[in-house]
Amino acid sequence: MGEARSYVNMDKVVIVMPAYNEAENMGPMITELFEEVFPKITGVEMNLLIVDDFSPDKTGDIVKKYQGKYSNLYLLQKEREGLGWAYVKGFRYAVEKLHADAVMEMDADFQHPPKFVIPMVEAYLNGADYVIGSRYIKGGSVPKNWETFRKLVSYFGNLFIRIVLVKPKLHDLTTGFRLTKVKGVLDQIDLEHLMELGRFSHKVDLFYQSIKHAKKVVEIPLAFASRTKEKSKFNTKETISTFRVAIILGIKDKVRFIKFGIVGFTGFLVNYLGLEVLKRFGLSTYFSTLLATEAAIISNFIFNNVWTFKDKTITKVGDIIPQFLKFNLSSLFAVVVQPLIVTGAARIFSDSPVVRLFALVFALIVVVIPYNYVVYNLFIWKTWKLPWKKK
Ligand SMILES: Nc1nc2c(ncn2[C@@H]2O[C@H](COP(=O)(O)OP(=O)(O)OP(=O)(O)O)[C@@H](O)[C@H]2O)c(=O)[nH]1
Ligand SMILES: [Mg+2]
Numbered sequence: 247m248g249e250a251r252s253y254v255n256m257d258k259v260v261i262v263m264p265a266y267n268e269a270e271n272m273g274p275m276i277t278e279l280f281e282e283v284f285p286k287i288t289g290v291e292m293n294l295l296i297v298d299d300f301s302p303d304k305t306g307d308i309v310k311k312y313q314g315k316y317s318n319l320y321l322l323q324k325e326r327e328g329l330g331w332a333y334v335k336g337f338r339y340a341v342e343k344l345h346a347d348a349v350m351e352m353d354a355d356f357q358h359p360p361k362f363v364i365p366m367v368e369a370y371l372n373g374a375d376y377v378i379g380s381r382y383i384k385g386g387s388v389p390k391n392w393e394t395f396r397k398l399v400s401y402f403g404n405l406f407i408r409i410v411l412v413k414p415k416l417h418d419l420t421t422g423f424r425l426t427k428v429k430g431v432l433d434q435i436d437l438e439h440l441m442e443l444g445r446f447s448h449k450v451d452l453f454y455q456s457i458k459h460a461k462k463v464v465e466i467p468l469a470f471a472s473r474t475k476e477k478s479k480f481n482t483k484e485t486i487s488t489f490r491v492a493i494i495l496g497i498k499d500k501v502r503f504i505k506f507g508i509v510g511f512t513g514f515l516v517n518y519l520g521l522e523v524l525k526r527f528g529l530s531t532y533f534s535t536l537l538a539t540e541a542a543i544i545s546n547f548i549f550n551n552v553w554t555f556k557d558k559t560i561t562k563v564g565d566i567i568p569q570f571l572k573f574n575l576s577s578l579f580a581v582v583v584q585p586l587i588v589t590g591a592a593r594i595f596s597d598s599p600v601v602r603l604f605a606l607v608f609a610l611i612v613v614v615i616p617y618n619y620v621v622y623n624l625f626i627w628k629t630w631k632l633p634w635k636k637k
Pocket of ligand 1: 263264265266267268297298299326327328329332352353354355357446473
């Protein structure tokens with residue numbers, strides 16, 4: 247038996263390493279991690295979990311051989327389902343069976359040189375809850391022997407995803423070398439329902455879901471190595487799938503905003519038509535406007551509740567009442583701000599129909615709509631969290 251590492255009250259980091267037909271790499275990888283890398287890391291207990299899909303080349307048997315030597319080496323064997331599933335099942339095993347505090351994604355083929363585990367774990371120890379091994383920051387790189395085409399696809403693919411997902415501050419969104427804290431980040435993600443679990447492109451969805459919950463994200467430069475053995479599996483299908491995932495994720499968030507806009511417009515119609523109908527019933531202009539406005543607020547609340555925020559629909563009566571009152575209160579904002587902006591503009595420019603129209607449109611687009619959208623997401627349907635409230 248080798249050195250038994252078992253510490254009390256020490257955080258546990260589990261490297262989840264999928265391996266399919268990596269018999270040649272397995273021995274050197276395990277040895278390098280346990281002999282060269284883990285001894286240099288203090289303050290956490292390091293573990294390695296190999297996820298093998300019963301590789302025909304007997305990768306699993308090699309791992310079993312080393313398990314006699316290293317007690318923090320684990321093996322999960324299952325049927326072949328694709329890379330994403332290897333990670334999902336590996337994460338589940340790491341969290342539920344090994345009680346991991348953080349998990350790492352890492353390849354078995356030395357494309358992620360093992361020494362980079364050290365700065366990544368250090369970043370975690372310094373408070374990061376999501377650490378990205380980044381090829382596209384200073385000090386990081388892609389293999390020199392990659393053909394120009396692959397370099398271009400990787401670089402512009404990344405740039406494209408950064409733009410689509412609106413993540414300008416992060417540089418490598420498709421890397422396969424990452425560390426994720428379990429509490430507050432990994433445990434908030436519905437792993438089994440990530441997109442494209444059969445492919446490499448699940449990485450983009452996993453990244454996107456992680457970033458939503460992570461409070462402190464750190465990028466560590468990664469010199470991505472080229473595959474030493476066998477032929478590369480990089481292909482057009484994988485590339486297209488990666489772009490597809492990015493586009494779908496990019497649109498998903500905007501769909502809510504579009505629905506919100508449509509509901510807002512129906513609210514306007516309810517308001518306007520309601521006013522005219524009530525006037526015809528002989529109500530005073532003041533009461534007609536008041537009732538029509540409240541009718542619009544009620545219909546907006548209902549449509550937003552069952553459509554715009556259908557993944558967060560409030561159903562309990564005990565919740566509907568306070569949230570509806572909040573909704574009413576937030577609607578008051580428009581009542582206060584719109585007249586201020588319109589009269590302000592009329593004073594500054596001239597009190598003409600054109601100025602009033604422009605001022606009203608300005609108030610709606612620049613102030614009222616963004617304000618409502620933020621309030622709904624943050625306080626009413628709670629799809630967003632304030633950065634300091636993320637757990
Ligand atoms: N368990 C499991 N591991 C897999 C599967 N597919 C890939 N892997 C492993 O996941 C890691 C990354 O896969 P690679 O095939 O190297 O993918 P890549 O680095 O994008 O492409 P290459 O340029 O071919 O290296 C390696 O450790 C593989 O052995 C799978 O279906 N099941
Ligand atoms: Mg590889």
